[in-house]
Amino acid sequence: MAMKRNLLTFVIGAVLVVIFALLLFVFQVRQSEVVVITTFLKPTGTYTNAGAHLKWPWPIQQVNRFDERIQNFQDTYSQNITADQQSLLTCVYVGWRISDADQFLRSFRGSVPAAESQLENLLRASKNAVVGQHSISDFVNPDPRLLKFDEIEREIEERVQNQLSTNAYGIRLEFLGFKKIGLPENVTQSVFNRMKAERQGLIAQAQSDGQSQAAKIKSAADRQAANTIANAEAEAIRIEALGQAQAASSSLPVFEKNPQLASFLLRLDSLKATLNQKSTLILDDRWPPFDLFQHLPTNPPAITTP
Numbered sequence: 677m678a679m680k681r682n683l684l685t686f687v688i689g690a691v692l693v694v695i696f697a698l699l700l701f702v703f704q705v706r707q708s709e710v711v712v713i714t715t716f717l718k719p720t721g722t723y724t725n726a727g728a729h730l731k732w733p734w735p736i737q738q739v740n741r742f743d744e745r746i747q748n749f750q751d752t753y754s755q756n757i758t759a760d761q762q763s764l765l766t767c768v769y770v771g772w773r774i775s776d777a778d779q780f781l782r783s784f785r786g787s788v789p790a791a792e793s794q795l796e797n798l799l800r801a802s803k804n805a806v807v808g809q810h811s812i813s814d815f816v817n818p819d820p821r822l823l824k825f826d827e828i829e830r831e832i833e834e835r836v837q838n839q840l841s842t843n844a845y846g847i848r849l850e851f852l853g854f855k856k857i858g859l860p861e862n863v864t865q866s867v868f869n870r871m872k873a874e875r876q877g878l879i880a881q882a883q884s885d886g887q888s889q890a891a892k893i894k895s896a897a898d899r900q901a902a903n904t905i906a907n908a909e910a911e912a913i914r915i916e917a918l919g920q921a922q923a924a925s926s927s928l929p930v931f932e933k934n935p936q937l938a939s940f941l942l943r944l945d946s947l948k949a950t951l952n953q954k955s956t957l958i959l960d961d962r963w964p965p966f967d968l969f970q971h972l973p974t975n976p977p978a979i980t981t982p
Contacts, residue, residue: 700733779846
């Protein structure tokens with residue numbers, strides 16, 4: 677019985693020794709992390725493959741674990757001055773990740789809050805520089821086509837990324853964008869007034885362009901109508917002259933055979949030309965063509981309507 681108890685104690689002790697040895701000489705790398713091993717506080721190895729790996733126990737070697745996934749961060753809502761000396765309140769969000777664990781460990785001793793504090797400083801400086809190169813109309817404008825959010829976000833991201841690479845912080849940006857943009861109360865009304873004036877200017881320009889276009893269209897239509905009328909009148913005169921010529925040509929043999937008919941028609945045309953408009957005449961009905969009135973019937977027949 678005592679032998680069995682001693683054997684059980686030995687087995688338990690051996691298992692504990694194995695577990696203790698594993699804790700001292702083996703470390704585990706997870707799928708979402710990167711591990712930097714330091715030997716006497718100096719980086720000597722980086723592990724990104726998930727699984728178990730060997731190490732010397734502390735204080736010879738130490739395991740430093742870092743999350744390799746994208747981490748979100750946003751800076752404080754701060755005031756910037758635009759190129760036209762207007763105050764603008766901005767807040768940006770970023771997604772960043774550790775790109776070089778060794779450099780990250782040397783730069784921030786593995787502290788994520790320290791890295792985000794430095795990142796906020798870089799964001800603030802980059803925002804001030806980029807916003808200072810753009811006017812307020814690039815941020816607030818009644819015409820959406822004149823807004824430049826994408827361009828400004830890209831400029832800020834490039835500036836921050838260059839600073840991170842130059843200083844070898846071991847981190848890189850994955851994305852950047854504006855989370856909030858506002859105007860201080862003391863400039864809000866002036867900006868709105870300017871936007872209203874710009875909108876009124878656009879309306880006036882559109883009205884002026886419309887009136888100018890309408891005048892051009894009306895002038896073209898008037899010219900076309902005048903040309904059409906002139907051409908029609910000329911064609912009518914030509915047709916009338918042609919008809920008169922044909923009538924004269926066809927009437928000539930009749931007039932040669934009957935001179936009295938020709939004289940009568942000529943006097944009738946002359947009388948028609950004289951009485952073309954309303955007029956009062958005092959005349960001698962013995963003179964042609966007024967002598968035609970001498971042969972009028974005294975009691976003309978009444979005209980009845982069926």
